[in-house]
Amino acid sequence: QAQATLTGVKQKGYLACGSNPALAGFGVPDAQGRWTGLDVDFCRALAAAIFNDPTKVRFIPLSAKDRFTALQSGEVDILSRNSTWSMSRDTTLGLDFPAVNFYDGQGFMVKKKLGVTSAKQLDGASICTQQGTTTELNLADYFRANKLKYEVVAFASADETFKAYDSGRCDAFTTDASGLYSERLRATAPDDNVVLPEIISKEPLAPAVRQGDAQWADIVRWTHYAMLNAEEAGITQANVDQMKSSDNPDVKRILGTEGKYGEAIGLTSDWAYRIVKLVGNYGEVFERNVGQGSPLKIQRGLNALWSKGGLQYGPPIR
């Protein structure tokens, strides 16, 4: 029964994707219910690979608190909701994190007028955070390690947390750096806030699936790698059709014109072609949602390809 995720998805005719309803750049619906974001596009890529139709996704808004139960209970097929891959989650929650689609780290945002330039100066500050996150734990560790005092104010939802910070309840707001940029957009006066340089934790954000369905985990994993490999090979949404006739063996294997790699994971051999054609390669998705093409303007940084000094490394398709 645990093996059957792909079959189940095909039967339903859509992919149930647990997503963040309120994180600009990663997952957020607009007033018409159209979802955008990096995590959201990952689900679309999956749907493209499975159905050849990126719209066959239902996004299920999940809070930090109920995201894992939603996945465990089978309510969603995949949790693509900026979740940190940690050992305890991997081992005790019955989850698998097939691939890291965003390397992040926890940071702080403060009001400019405080004149603070480093997290080390936050001794005695009030800090707003969201409950039930690794953020909450990292925060405790960081201040303990640096022998600083602080007061934590924890809220159930990201909205509340940020609004409390914005209205002055806290001196600092902490979450993953990506989140900091995205939340800053919502501040009453975005430019009055600065993100401090310290990154106090490793936050590999990864889509999660239920443990025990190796095939499904492979599909998720290789969907991400296909997007990486496509970027590396220079295949983009715009040129993918021309590339189909390329005679570069790497490109041929990726686009399924040579070999039947996709069938090994229960998909069709043109699965990666569908992804790039319908959603784009990793770089495109990144830039569109969080990079220079977006209001967030996050640098590629750790998320650059390995060949450009980053950590995103797609194992070869062969």
Next chain:
Amino acid sequence: MQTPAPATPRSSPKVSPLYDPRIRGAAYQLLLLVVVGLLAWTAIDNAADNLRNARIASGFGFLGNTAGFDVNQSLIPFAAASSTYGAAFVVGLINTLMVAAIGIVLATILGFLVGIARLSENWIVARLAEIYIEVIRNIPLLLQLLFWYIAVLSALPSARDSYALPGSVFLNQRGLFLPRPLLAADAWALPLVLALGIAGAVAFRIHAGRVQRRTGRRLPVRRVAALLVLGLPLAVWGLLALLGLAPVTFELPVKGTFNLRGGLQLYPEFVALVLGLVIYTAAFIAEVVRAGIQAVSRGQREAARALGLQSGTTLRLVVIPQAMRVIVPPLTSQYLNLTKNSSLAVAVGYPDLVQIFMGTVLNQTGQAVEVVAITMAVYLTISLVTASVMNLYNRRVALVER
């Protein structure tokens, strides 16, 4: 007189089991038991299956694990590094009970005031009380809590430009800062005097009762008691102060980099929660009080007045004792409601049981079943204990009827 023998034997005739109410009853009950049992068994079986499939650990062992997160408002020492999830549970429970206790006291006071005002002969006071009751009762508590939280936050100055009130009291977005009283090591005299004062007041009360029974004279119990309980310790304190000793020192809040440090801090979350709960519950209590007072018939009051009892005495000896019988049961359920409603703390970020335990702990451990069960058990226990105490009380005060 003769007794003619009955024409028919007096054996009990057979009853078709289909129409025997006892058998039917047993069958219904058995059926219900089977259905309930089946439901429970399926649920448990499914849960066990699901947990196994999801590879979630079960059991209460997690309570001993280190929590790793911090809580800003705790009456017991709590540190992320060393405290366990069990300790987090205790912190949440204490915070819940504290809010409930403070809320109950304040809501009772406000509720009685409003309830009495509602019956005031003064038209405008009665109307104001009525408007208060109607408006507050008809707006969801959650909305009121959010409103108070936002209103409290946005009305207050930032930490750097705190309002400074007399007596080293500060008010800002981080809360209300009061001097924290610290008892000096050699100040044992003060609590002692306080205890003596209370003991004295109790003794005087008993004495006054005896005098009254013997001579009919009434001693000024309340005044003497106030003097003993408040006046005596103050006098001793003053005396010590004159001698140059300081039995109580105050830790004053002082400005830190970001915020005031030291002193006693009342957090805005706490204030908003208590404010919201008190204002909301008081509206209901006011209705309870009004109904209770109105339930005492006019005749009772008239009879007392006709006997020459003055209005104060009438209220104290005739109206209130009778009103209390009517008031106490619904009042208790309002207390229970307040306690249960304190779980809305989660909406304003006050770390109560639900917020810490059902929120943070559940998320960090993933042990939903255990955490939800424990939390519900706590509230259930509170409810059941209160209900049984109430039943005892009701039995004690129930009017004796023919």
Next chain:
Amino acid sequence: MTASSGLLAQPFVRRDPVPAAPPPALVGGPVAWIRRNLFSSLTSTALTLAAVLLLALILPPLLRFLVFDAVWTGENRDACRPEVLGRPVGACWAFVANKINYFVYGSYPIEARWRADVFFALLAFGLAWMLWLDAPRRDLGAAYFFVVFPLASYALLAGVPALGLPAVPTSLWGGMLVTIVVSLVGIVVSLPFGVLLALGRRSRLPVVRLVCVIFIEFWRGVPLITVLFMANVMLPLFLPGDVTVDRLVRPLVGIALFSSAYMAEIVRGGLQAMPRGQFEGAMSLGLGPWLTMRLVILPQALRIVIPGIVNSYIALFKDTTLVSIVGIFDFIRTIESARVDPNWAAPTVSVTGYAFAALFYFLFCFGMSRYSRFVERRLSASHAR
């Protein structure tokens, strides 16, 4: 007085009746009224002054905020920023006006919103039928409200592709629509269940009674929010692994269980108020226990508890706000998420949103509570007959 001693034991017969006279000025007239009701004693005078002072403190700023300094029109946050307008800004009604569709429908697809409108109309029709005490065929009304209407609403809102109504996943529902759906499901489900539980609690059979008592007291003993959490995280666990429950349905299950327990106690009150003679009258006519219950006892008991039911509906309606905490986009949640919209980042937007919500809930609940009082009076009047 003259010669009153002469009155002693003197017979007397009144030959000229004293006509009724109007009361002296003290009794009637506005001045007397004011004196009697506002300044009857020293305390009263002090209270009056205090009350007037309180009003003077509260009313002007309130009115200024809600009306005089309020902003009524505008397209974005600039409309409500004091530094842009150059004057103090009160409530930002422009924000509400701008977001009103979101508050009403949530993210319900625009092209399908007419379906929600039809739902509202069907609801209003059903409510009018049920609540208007002199309406014809109220039994049909009940059937409509408890059977036809729920089915029709489900078909309308969720959609039936076979009938040409495309499916709308519940994750898109929101705003007042969800608030009303949630509270309606609560009431529609809790009434029959409440009746069953109440009957069970009064049963002669000890096991039935015990099961019902435990069920009722359990739900009444825990806060709704824990019930919602439970429904949210535990319900899926209790179901077989391949069965999933819609996210909107989960809190509905919690609310239905919770309100059934409260409803059961209300209905039990009505059953207890039924005199024994009604049972006996029916039994002696040969009606069996079930017929007696259905034809004689329940119709009367339910009528007695209409005010109680309405009150519990008010409570339920207010309580549905809690579903926002478990992530359902009800009315409160739409306000919450709209107020953090950076397009509308202005100082008074949050408070305006809450004020609007408060107004909405107040009007609804106050209307219902007045209605329940009206029914109560009607009932007691008909008893006095």
Next chain:
Amino acid sequence: MTAQALPEIDPDLAPANTSVTRLAAAPTVVTLDRVNKWYGAFHVLRDVDLTVRKGERIVICGPSGSGKSTLIRCINRLEEHQAGRIVVDGIELTNDLKKIDEIRREVGMVFQHFNLFPHLTVLENCTLAPIWVKKMPKAQAEELAMRYLTRVKIPHQASKYPGQLSGGQQQRVAIARSLCMSPKIMLFDEPTSALDPEMVKEVLDTMVGLADEGMTMLCVTHEMGFARQVADRVIFMDEGQVVEVNTPDAFFRNPQHERTRLFLSQILH
């Protein structure tokens, strides 16, 4: 001390009217045989024996708390007896639900407080049982109800609610309601004691009319005029026992038991 039969008729106790001849051949419809009943530890009915012939009219009287109501409520099983036998119309009352239903269909009962259904109109009160118990078509049930309402002289009130009627009218509706089930036996439990004096008569007249038509009746009442006029036998109860049974004439003229004499001296003027 028995109630039934009176096989050898003591000439002094013999009923003066014709009821003996009228009833001699009639079949027995109700038999109580050493019926005992307890409420908890309280012994309310002690060895009660009683035989009622078809068409017989019996008045039961006795001081308050003597068990009169309990006795007649046992006959249609509103109360359960714990020892002895009760046979109604050939059916013995046991726990058998089916038989109880059957008996209740045969036995009509009129209560002190009418127990009309206030949420139904007078007509609906009367047609409820015929429609639901006898499965009679509605039109036919209404016709039947109107017949009996005419009989108790309130056909024009049919569409009113019980709350709109006077006590006497309500009691007459209650009688009509029972009659609609065409019962073989009617039980009356102090049918006039909750009525204002001026309404007693209208109800008693209705009952006399019923008696004249030969209905078998057991009636708990203190209306001695009624007893004299229609009763075949008067039964006097005290402390759960049948103390004296006699014709009304003999009962009032010459009570045998001292308890009876005491009771009569209290209620007669």
Next chain:
Amino acid sequence: MTAQALPEIDPDLAPANTSVTRLAAAPTVVTLDRVNKWYGAFHVLRDVDLTVRKGERIVICGPSGSGKSTLIRCINRLEEHQAGRIVVDGIELTNDLKKIDEIRREVGMVFQHFNLFPHLTVLENCTLAPIWVKKMPKAQAEELAMRYLTRVKIPHQASKYPGQLSGGQQQRVAIARSLCMSPKIMLFDEPTSALDPEMVKEVLDTMVGLADEGMTMLCVTHEMGFARQVADRVIFMDEGQVVEVNTPDAFFRNPQHERTRLFLSQILH
């Protein structure tokens, strides 16, 4: 249009009994002088004049709503009058709270519905006012209470609660409770009308006993036997006015006013 004076006594109306001589020299304890009272716009007492001598027993009767209760409730200021003077025991009733308290101590009142305090025992009901108003030591108050409870023949019920007593017993406790304040005047407002017939007598007997001891009494009642037996004067009220005043004998034998005659014809048999 007044009540007083009638200087020439119509011989036919002259009182027949000895109360004139008994009371001739007694001081006046209650004087009502053109008392008027309104409830809102409703004129409930109209120009009422009344003088009560010490030891006099007055019965007030009249149709429902005629203002009888209002009248006697004005005498201990349970209701406020708006025009005219009321003087009780030499003290005029004004808004002066102190004087009101004083008068209430002198005037006992017994209500139709007893108004005992259900949360206190019979004894506590009786001792409450002596202890709290007269500041009597508890033991003494209890002794006093027991004396009066004995007087009304229920000393053995002292430790019960009012809810455990019958109506007649409760009313007697209410009388004892009033007596414990040693009032100079007793007001009764239909003291027996809420009682079952068999209990009326025990309460009336108690009141007759009080009258025999010379208590000044104003009693609203329709118990005509009582009026005949003890009243010095009967006052008939209608529509807020005193319509007729006479000795009981003359009042019942030969009512003068047609309204009185009508009333008497309704309540006497």
